[in-house]
Amino acid sequence: QVQLVESGGGLVQAGGSLSLSCAASGRTFSSYVVTWFRQAPGKEREFVAGIRWSGGTTYYADSAKGRFTISRDNAKNTVYLHLNSLKPEDTAVYYCAARQGIVVDTTTRYSYWGQGTQVTVSS
Numbered sequence: 001q002v003q004l005v006e007s008g009g010g011l012v013q014a015g016g017s018l019s020l021s022c023a024a025s026g027r028t029f030s031s032y033v034v035t036w037f038r039q040a041p042g043k044e045r046e047f048v049a050g051i052r053w054s055g056g057t058t059y060y061a062d063s064a065k066g067r068f069t070i071s072r073d074n075a076k077n078t079v080y081l082h083l084n085s086l087k088p089e090d091t092a093v094y095y096c097a098a099r100q101g102i103v104v105d106t107t108t109r110y111s112y113w114g115q116g117t118q119v120t121v122s123s
Contacts, residue, residue, distance in 0.1 A: 002026045002112040004034075004096050009117030012086055020081040020117060022096030029053040033103045034079040035110065036070065038092035038119075045095070050103030051079060059103045086121045093118050 008020040022034060035050035049070040050059045058070050069082040079096060094117050097110035 004114035047105035
């Protein structure tokens with residue numbers, strides 16, 4: 001059973017930075033992808049960034065390109081999402097999710113989810 005645990009959220013001023021972590025356990029992840037989604041109040045959960053565990057190929061939503069960076073540490077079985085130049089509209093609960101295969105932006109295609117971590121950006 002795959003388990004994902006997010007951490008690193010918090011309150012930050014606009015223009016600031018945060019780093020989120022997604023610690024994965026329970027499986028060998030070489031055939032998996034890990035993706036970050038976010039959900040703001042009253043909105044649907046949306047794709048932010050994804051990474052292939054094997055090879056490290058990354059994918060970003062347009063809203064994340066140039067500001068967010070996804071990376072992984074194989075030794076720690078952890079995927080990171082570095083958030084820079086944060087804006088109030090980035091305020092959301094950020095979730096990591098995992099699936100076998102390729103990165104897709106559809107939430108229903110992911111079998112495993114973390115509990116989420118809150119990111120709040122003040123203006």
